[in-house]
Amino acid sequence: MKFLLLGIIVAATAVGEVLAAMGMRRHGEIRDFRPGALGRAAATLTRNRFVIGYVVCMAIPFFAFMRLLTITNLSYAVPATAATCALETVMAKYVLKEHVNWLRWAGAALVICGVTLVSL
Amino acid sequence: MSAETARLRAKTWICATVVVLSNVFGNFFLKRGMPASLPTPLAYIAALFQPWVALGVLLLITWMLSRMTLLSWADLSYVLPVTSIGYVLVALVGKLFLHEEISLKRWAGIVLIMAGVALVGAGSSVQTAPRSQEPAR
Numbered sequence: 001m002k003f004l005l006l007g008i009i010v011a012a013t014a015v016g017e018v019l020a021a022m023g024m025r026r027h028g029e030i031r032d033f034r035p036g037a038l039g040r041a042a043a044t045l046t047r048n049r050f051v052i053g054y055v056v057c058m059a060i061p062f063f064a065f066m067r068l069l070t071i072t073n074l075s076y077a078v079p080a081t082a083a084t085c086a087l088e089t090v091m092a093k094y095v096l097k098e099h100v101n102w103l104r105w106a107g108a109a110l111v112i113c114g115v116t117l118v119s120l
Numbered sequence: 121m122s123a124e125t126a127r128l129r130a131k132t133w134i135c136a137t138v139v140v141l142s143n144v145f146g147n148f149f150l151k152r153g154m155p156a157s158l159p160t161p162l163a164y165i166a167a168l169f170q171p172w173v174a175l176g177v178l179l180l181i182t183w184m185l186s187r188m189t190l191l192s193w194a195d196l197s198y199v200l201p202v203t204s205i206g207y208v209l210v211a212l213v214g215k216l217f218l219h220e221e222i223s224l225k226r227w228a229g230i231v232l233i234m235a236g237v238a239l240v241g242a243g244s245s246v247q248t249a250p251r252s253q254e255p256a257r
Contacts, residue, residue, distance in 0.1 A: 024191040074151040075214030079207040085200050092197035100197045107201040110236030117229030
């Protein structure tokens with residue numbers, strides 16, 4: 001059950017975050033942090049289909065995570081879900097076409113090794 | 121480092137701090153208020169109205185919004201390792217406030233995560249290409 005929930009969380013989070021990155025890239029950099037400007041940005045984002053997809057995708061891992069918290073410790077549940085890092089770095093390179101240099105690969109690899117140790 | 125790069129880096133670190141703290145404490149409050157079991161779908165909904173869980177959800181909404189803001193200028197492959205420090209902080213919060221056991225293996229993992237974060241944070245630019253500043257219509 002634990003690993004099924006982790007699988008659902010990892011897959012849905014990875015897809016959701018890639019959608020968020022696509023949506024926010026399409027929106028452009030947020031520079032104005034005054035409440036009115038943030039409200040206008042939020043209104044624009046509600047019409048962004050990638051952002052809507054992100055919110056829908058993140059609802060799935062949220063409820064799966066709630067269930068996971070009833071059967072495991074917090075210090076296990078959160079680090080174990082960091083397996084998304086690996087999947088998302090690959091998706092960032094091949095779906096979002098980001099320039100992932102060797103430092104980012106090395107950093108992501110260290111994070112993944114660390115997360116594996118934390119979740120053992 | 122140009123002024124634009126410095127501005128972007130400072131903005132990134134401020135936003136990343138909000139992302140990390142809202143995630144860590146959001147998850148902590150969620151765990152604190154979570155009932156021992158969730159037998160029915162209705163139990164999930166009822167749990168959302170527990171005060172600690174509601175506070176956790178509020179912080180996780182903050183996390184989602186701040187992460188989206190960060191992604192409006194920073195690469196996903198940059199944001200991922202930089203915000204991974206949250207995994208370390210969650211383990212510490214679990215130990216300090218929920219009295220969970222952290223083995224030597226977990227501490228070793230925490231050190232590796234911090235090394236990974238430092239490597240990405242110090243050694244690469246925030247974005248692959250400059251983003252537009254105007255919202256798309």
